[in-house]
Amino acid sequence: MIGLFLSLVLLSPSNIERSLSLLENPAGLGIHHGYEFTYVYPDNYYLLSYGKSGFGVRYKGDTIHFITGSTIFSFKDRFSTGLGYDGEMERYLIGMTIRPIYGVSIGITGFLRSFSDIYTHIGISLQPPNSDRITITGRYDLEVLPDLIGKKSFVEIYGEPIDGLGMRIGYQFQENRVFGGLILSLANLRGRYTGTYSNNIESYNAMITASLTLFPSLLRKYRTRVVVEIEGKYPEVPTKRFFGRGKCFLDLLQLLKDIRDTKYVKTVLFVIKNNDLGAAQAEEVGKIIRDISKGKKTFAYADELTLKNLFIASACDSVIIPPSGGLSLPGVVVIKSYLKSMLDRIGVEAEFARIGKYKSAVEPLISDTMSVADREQLNAYIKTIVDVMINGIASSRGISPSELAGLVDTVGYFTPEEAVRYNLVDTLMYLDDLKEHLKIKKEARILHGETVPRALVRGFKPNIAVVVAEGSIVNGKSSEPLLPIPIIGGRTVGSETFVSTIKRVMKNPSIKAVVIRVNSPGGDALASDIMWNSIKKLSEKKPVVISMGDVAASGGYYISAGGQKIFADKTTLTGSIGIFGGKFVMEKLYKKIGISHEAVKWGKHADAFADYRKFDQFEKNRLERVIRYGYELFLDRVAEGRKMDKDSIDSIGRGHIWSGADGVKIGIVDQNGGLLDAIEEAKKMAGIKGKVGITLYPHPSSFLETLLGGDENTLVDIPILKLLDSPFLYLEPVIVRLK
Known part of the structure; x- marks a missing residue:
């Protein structure tokens, strides 16, 4: 037949x-x-x-x-x-x-x-x-x-x-x-x-x-009105679920970019819910929504608005909250807890050496008050956040920045009617009524599934790799706990995992350029240098653009110095070129609870980093010498990458944190812009015209891999313990979260 x-x-x-x-x-x-x-x-x-x-x-x-x-x-x-x-x-x-x-x-x-x-x-x-x-x-x-x-x-x-x-x-x-x-x-x-x-x-x-997998379709149902929900966490690397994977920040940006570039979409409703977008992420989202608003009708709805979410919402043509909603603009605050008296009480002494009066990471352990230098740099960073947020809201809502700043102190917490009266909100309306008014029936959702390749063969389309370095920098492999513990737990980026990823990207002939997305406060000094070296080698083979997220400070900035061009949002926390190292001495605590130690050693200083005794003077001198070497190496790396003299880097270093906006002024950042801007720059540097594929690294670990520890993943991971194992740290633990 x-x-x-x-x-x-x-x-x-x-x-x-x-x-x-x-x-x-x-x-x-x-x-x-x-x-x-x-x-x-x-x-x-x-x-x-x-x-x-x-x-x-x-x-x-x-x-x-x-x-x-x-x-x-x-x-x-x-x-x-x-x-x-x-x-x-x-x-x-x-x-x-x-x-x-x-x-x-x-x-x-x-x-x-x-x-x-x-x-x-x-x-x-x-x-x-x-x-x-x-x-x-x-x-x-x-x-x-x-x-x-x-x-x-x-x-x-x-x-x-x-x-x-x-x-x-x-x-x-x-x-x-x-x-x-x-x-x-x-x-x-x-x-x-x-x-x-x-x-x-x-x-x-x-x-x-x-x-169940979508084919490229001849007849598409064009939705002229769409709804985008901004809700929950947007990590730089998606988490793997039982089925598929969770969303990530790049997914949100790609969705907004597609809406911006799709001609048949005429009306967009943004439903803004509780979300964990950082200041820099919110800055980029607000920027692209403003671009969308130039060619489409845009509406923002939220049950309650805060400074960050009002900044995003004000990028739309209209802002709506329900009659029972609210608006809170109390200001921006950074609260640091100081532990010295508590440590003294329990018999623990923090014995650390540091370079630079601005390297404030150890201050909560050795002082009961904030230093003048730390207060100075935090005020400067908060000022940048306020300038970006307040100016963005004020220009969109048609009021002066000074008037809006005044409302923060004189009102702060607004009733719905006050929010309308002060022109911060346009209308009071429930979400269902708003959708009915806009004739919206279906929503635009963030999709993760790929359509079937047209001919079922791997294509030749040039790719740009986005390699994410998110979390504290540690030696060894990266980890992603199933049950992250606030403050002391969370994702880590391991030097071994990162270098392996960079090697794969370097060898892949379809990847024509690379964007390194850094969202890290730093961490282990040795691991930071190893990662810097891998980026440096990669930049000798392919164009490498650094995109800084909410924070790329200390070790996060160290690895960034290996790229050819650095992009940072204005509200990115960066800099902190400095180092510290040392140990916790628990001699008095051990004595209180009845624990004694006896050591058998070869080498006079074999137990120098033991926690049952303090450093002697020789060990203190050697610690300071090694710390100084680590700082000088940091300066060398930055001076080489930024093509600046070492003394200039030292003058803006010494542990000083900078906003992305100030980073451009002092030369440690090339240009203010977000992840999409960095991708466009990488595309330009690689000479790519037309469409380009985006490949995100690392690929998320599966639930089973995380549970069984396939990449040093554990049920509960405590990266602070890994960092305490490191004698020398390029670390800046200050991360500002906006509601």
Whole structure:
């Protein structure tokens, strides 16, 4: 039956995926796997793929034949092996798919009925550079033991001139037949029609596929009105869930960018809920919403507004809260707790050395009050936050910055009517009423699933890698606790994990430029230098742009100095070029609770960092000498990266924190801008024109990996313990969170 020939033979093992893999190459179940159902007519195949396995039946007269398949092993979308069984033909299928480089896919399937009845299909699919709309595919049927009767080797060209509409034309060698077909995709549905031709149509088959993975669609439902919810946490690296992954900050930016650049979207409603956006993140979100407002009608709704959320909301044309809502603008405060008296009371002494009067990280341990230098730098940083937020709100709401600043002190907490009277809010209305007024029925959601590649082959589109360094810097591997503990717990970025990622990015030929997204207060001195070195080596091979998040200070700035260009938002906390080191001495505490120590040692100072005694004078001198060396090395790294003399760096160093706005003025930052600005700069430096792919590193750990500690992840991780293990730290623990 020629229809059977079409559905079974004119498939190539190189580019087949999900449900159709059951017919040709079970390894395809592991490439872009997902839930999918396909019906093949007139052969009556019913094929279902679920995850990396599949099951199918064929009704042939009164007989039912079963087909099964499963992936044995797969690695991302580059390599997969699979095993299947065809009950009708009583044969096993052993398949392999390899995608060694971008634009090339190779598939091999062996069909075994017995050891004396083996034959093989070998397929290859190719895409021309910089195009994923054209694919050339061939299949060669190779006999292994007996003569293979009915070889059906073929070659075809597949093209998709517009999303969702594909055409294939090919030639089957043994039968000297030309075949052709059409493929039509509508979101989650795809239809295929194929016929063989000589003088007229001799046979045909048709397939209909329903998939949970979106296909490029011919007909799109254009939503002219959309809703965007800003809620919850937006980490720089997404967390892995049981199904899929959580959202991250880049997802939010990409969504807003797509809305900005999509012409058919005319009205956008931003529903602003409680969120953990930092000052710099909020600054970038507000900036892109202002861009959206230039070409579309924008509305912001919030049950309650704070300084940060009002700054975001004021980027819209109108700001709405409910009649029972509120607005709180009490100001910005940084509160630091000082522990010296408490430590004295329990018998613990903090014995640390530091460079620079502004290196305030150890002050809460050695003092009961804030130093003049620390108060000076914190006031300067808060002033930048206030200037950005107040000026942004004032310019959008049509009032003067001084008037708005006055309201902070004279009112602070506004009733809904006062918020309207002072022109900080436009209207009092409930959300459902607002949606009805705007004729909005459906929402724009942050989606994470990728659409199916048009031709199912890895494309040649140039990529920019965004490599995230988020959390405290530690030696070894990165960690992401399942149950982060406030203040003392959280994500860490390990030097070993980071360097491994940088090496992968360096070797990947499709990655043309790299953005290092730094959101770190620093940490271990040695780990910081190792990470700096990897970035420095990468910048010798590819363009490297640094994008600073909410904080890139001390060790966070140290690693940034290895990039070629540094971007920071105005409210980014950066600088803190300094170092400290030492230990906690618990001699008195041990005495109080009845613990004594005896040491057997070789070397007079073998127990120098033991916590049961203080440093002697020699050890203090050596500690200060090593701390000085670490500071001088920090200055050297920054001077080299910034192309400034060492004395100039020292004058702005000494542990001083700076805002991103001040960082531009003193030369430690090249330009104020966010992550999207850094990506555009990287694209420009790499000479990329047109569309570019964005690849985010590191990939999030799975729930199971985190639970079992696959990357030094644990149920409860306490990075402060790792930092206390480090004798020398480039660390600035001040992080300002805005409500």
